Amino acid sequence: MRRPKVLTIAGSDTSAGAGIQADLMTLADFNAEGKTVVTALTAQTPNAVFAVEPVGNRILQEQLSAVKHIALRGIKIGLIVAPAQVAIIANFIRQLRQKTAAELWVVLDPVLNASAGSQLQLPGTLEAIQSQLLPLVDVITPNLDEAEVLTGLRPTAPNDRVQAAMQIQRMGPGSVVIKGGHDTAGHCLDYGLCGQNHYWLQSPRQAVSNSHGTGCRFSSAIAALLARDYPLKDALTLAKAYINHSLALAKDSPEANLPHPGWPENIELFPRALPNALQNPEPLELPPGPGFAPCKTKPLGLYPVVDSVDWITRLIPLAVKTLQIRLKHAGPDELRQQLTEAIALCRENEVQLFINDHWQLAIELDAYGVHLGQEDLLKADLSAIARAGLRLGVSTHGEYEMMLAHSLKPSYMAFGAIFDTKTKDMSGQLQGTERLGRYVRLIKNCPQVAIGGINADNLDSVLATGIESVAVVSAITEAEDVRARVKVFQSRLEGLTC
Numbered sequence: 001m002r003r004p005k006v007l008t009i010a011g012s013d014t015s016a017g018a019g020i021q022a023d024l025m026t027l028a029d030f031n032a033e034g035k036t037v038v039t040a041l042t043a044q045t046p047n048a049v050f051a052v053e054p055v056g057n058r059i060l061q062e063q064l065s066a067v068k069h070i071a072l073r074g075i076k077i078g079l080i081v082a083p084a085q086v087a088i089i090a091n092f093i094r095q096l097r098q099k100t101a102a103e104l105w106v107v108l109d110p111v112l113n114a115s116a117g118s119q120l121q122l123p124g125t126l127e128a129i130q131s132q133l134l135p136l137v138d139v140i141t142p143n144l145d146e147a148e149v150l151t152g153l154r155p156t157a158p159n160d161r162v163q164a165a166m167q168i169q170r171m172g173p174g175s176v177v178i179k180g181g182h183d184t185a186g187h188c189l190d191y192g193l194c195g196q197n198h199y200w201l202q203s204p205r206q207a208v209s210n211s212h213g214t215g216c217r218f219s220s221a222i223a224a225l226l227a228r229d230y231p232l233k234d235a236l237t238l239a240k241a242y243i244n245h246s247l248a249l250a251k252d253s254p255e256a257n258l259p260h261p262g263w264p265e266n267i268e269l270f271p272r273a274l275p276n277a278l279q280n281p282e283p284l285e286l287p288p289g290p291g292f293a294p295c296k297t298k299p300l301g302l303y304p305v306v307d308s309v310d311w312i313t314r315l316i317p318l319a320v321k322t323l324q325i326r327l328k329h330a331g332p333d334e335l336r337q338q339l340t341e342a343i344a345l346c347r348e349n350e351v352q353l354f355i356n357d358h359w360q361l362a363i364e365l366d367a368y369g370v371h372l373g374q375e376d377l378l379k380a381d382l383s384a385i386a387r388a389g390l391r392l393g394v395s396t397h398g399e400y401e402m403m404l405a406h407s408l409k410p411s412y413m414a415f416g417a418i419f420d421t422k423t424k425d426m427s428g429q430l431q432g433t434e435r436l437g438r439y440v441r442l443i444k445n446c447p448q449v450a451i452g453g454i455n456a457d458n459l460d461s462v463l464a465t466g467i468e469s470v471a472v473v474s475a476i477t478e479a480e481d482v483r484a485r486v487k488v489f490q491s492r493l494e495g496l497t498c
């Protein structure tokens with residue numbers, strides 16, 4: 001799917017800073033093809049609304065009929081001005097869902113804040129949205145004012161944000177994103193309740209004289225990204241980076257529209273992912289001191305991940321310089337014995353050996369490095385790993401996890417799973433080469449490794465992204481001729497650095 005089709009159902013804004021005009025430009029920035037259904041005409045500048053006129057029910061219905069045959073992957077809903085409009089739109093979504101088995105994401109930007117709401121909406125619209133539309137919505141993106149209108153509680157503190165999101169979730173939407181753009185602290189804290197998972201994103205507050213249209217852009221970006229099969233946590237991360245970029249480029253004029261800056265490509269403008277703002281409203285802290293030791297060999301090159309000392313013994317004579325031992329089923333005695341042998345063998349042969357998961361043993365046995373997944377990362381004593389001089393490699397699956405890992409300045413970051421793999425269930429976490437290319441361009445000063453489903457046949461497409469190291473399991477361990485397979489990988493990877 002190159003350019004998924006996404007419909008925006010919203011009001012027209014004469015200033016083009018918000019509404020359907022801003023939605024279309026945002027959808028284009030995220031490579032989605034926009035379709036439009038107009039709910040109202042407005043006459044406005046970035047800072048004043050002069051007139052709002054709802055379109056009649058018949059023309060609203062006709063517009064929806066005209067797009068109902070399009071294979072839509074996403075719908076973004078913005079301004080709705082009358083209860084009758086809510087009923088027509090809800091009916092349209094119900095019919096579309098009945099008609100097609102394909103996934104259709106519906107994102108609602110509720111445009112409900114008390115002051116604008118009183119100017120823009122007819123009485124009964126809010127109640128109609130709550131009773132008829134919310135049960136059909138996948139993601140709702142209220143700001144603090146709108147969350148307060150929906151729940152009666154202003155969710156200022158992180159815990160209130162969770163409570164408010166849960167309350168809104170009970171009204172129907174599977175996911176609730178409470179935007180922190182109106183936070184008064186030095187940072188904005190955005191919170192996503194996605195099913196039962198909690199995601200927190202922190203960005204420095206940017207004071208601009210006109211932030212008109214940020215809500216429209218944010219929700220349109222999310223709709224486009226969901227339509228492109230991004231998981232919601234990654235869509236949030238990218239949508240926030242987009243808003244941050246737009247605000248950073250804003251002209252200091254109340255009349256100037258915020259720019260549409262294109263796909264986010266500057267890591268400095270990405271939000272920081274916080275593991276759990278309830279326990280700790282700060283980003284994961286870098287361990288004090290010099291941080292994690294760098295890897296000696298850069299790039300890591302071919303990086304086989306194996307499950308025994310036997311495999312390490314076979315691969316060392318083939319000039320493999322980076323290895324990982326990944327033991328998932330060994331009991332404590334066998335684990336200690338295998339790791340002790342593997343570490344000694346690799347040290348003797350100047351091979352960089354990473355221990356998967358078992359960071360305490362890795363420290364105790366003075367290993368070269370450890371590799372941790374995101375969940376282990378939150379439980380591990382990162383300062384102890386850094387103090388002991390061990391390298392740290394971190395798994396990431398998408399932009400949200402990438403931002404969590406990036407704040408730690410690890411010795412390398414792994415991006416996966418690039419392709420489907422039989423070695424581990426990675427469903428819902430496949431990245432593909434287009435996304436891999438974006439990670440490679442974003443992360444400038446940390447060695448990078450791609451993993452997941454990489455084999456001799458698809459290696460060229462992986463290397464075309466600019467990645468210089470690949471971690472593989474089955475491509476090596478299931479090769480008929482291991483020596484020949486290692487050579488294939490080595491020659492293509494070495495070719496990159498010649």
Ligand SMILES: Cc1ncc(COP(=O)(O)OP(=O)(O)O)c(N)n1
Nearest residue numbers: 356371372373374395414449451471
């Ligand atoms: C290089 C590399 N990248 C990713 C992984 C996956 O690690 P993790 O997320 O900890 O999952 P398990 O390997 O423990 O199943 C890896 N091992 N190596």
Ligand SMILES: Cc1nc(C(=O)O)sc1CCOP(=O)(O)O
Nearest residue numbers: 416417421423452453472473474
């Ligand atoms: C262990 C593992 N971790 C992944 C991740 O994306 O984090 S993918 C993966 C399996 C890699 O095996 P193969 O090379 O056989 O596909």
Ligand SMILES: [Mg+2]
Nearest residue numbers: 356357372373
């Ligand atoms: Mg692990």
